[in-house]
Amino acid sequence: MAKAVKIYLDVTWWLILVGTGAVLLGFLLVAGADTTDADPIEGVGFPIVLGFRLDESVVPALPETAEIRGTLQQGHGQLIIRTTSKSAVFVILGLIELLLVVSLFVLRDLRALFREVVQGRPFVEYNARRIRRVGFFIVGWSLAGPLLNYLAAFPILREVEVHGLILRPPTNLNIELLFSGLAILVLAEIFRQASAMQRDQSLTI
């Protein structure tokens, strides 16, 4: 089990490391490219998460024989936009790079934490700090993700129209992720107290 987790963490680490390098290379190439928004570069696709309400005038009614009686009202999904604007590509690659770098820091903590656990030293103060950092990252991401989605969708939706759909920026919070992050923060506090007890224990003669 421990070996499988170690392999999983190592493989993820190397994949993200390679991805970070590739995105950084792309970022630098775009930054150095002698182009303007009027002279587009090769396109990059990116998803915009959005919600929508069905236009009441074109809502298809559920058939009379349907077991669930009611009307179709709303849904959510994502638009994939392929942009050729240099500034948009620059910002997208920058955000991806930032996310990858933060992920590398989190994975570094997880790998170090796992190494300590395997070596029989789970309850030490710096492990509690590592778990706390991972918890803060997850809580931060659970809050920043929807905000980024909202901000990214808002200006684009002003320019996009789809017949029969009333598009709106997404406003749904990722509750599961937020609770996971909070649970990890609680776990970090347990680890902190356990490490203090472990230290007391080791200094009891």
Place this chain on the structure above:
Amino acid sequence: MGIKVNLDLLLLKRSMTLTELSESVGLTLANLSILKTGKARAVRFSTLEALCRALDCQPGELLEFVDDKPERKSRG
């Protein structure tokens, strides 16, 4: 730490080395060193008993309270 362990003093009085004490009470040199340097957080009664037996002393001779915090200034 306000509690001082007078292990050095008692070892000197009994003309005993730390190694001899270690063998006598069954504690490692590392643990005795933690005790001697005042890094210990707690002492088990069983350890205290073994040390008192080996050094032929009372707990009060082994442990001493030293008030190392500055006195509070009285108001007024």
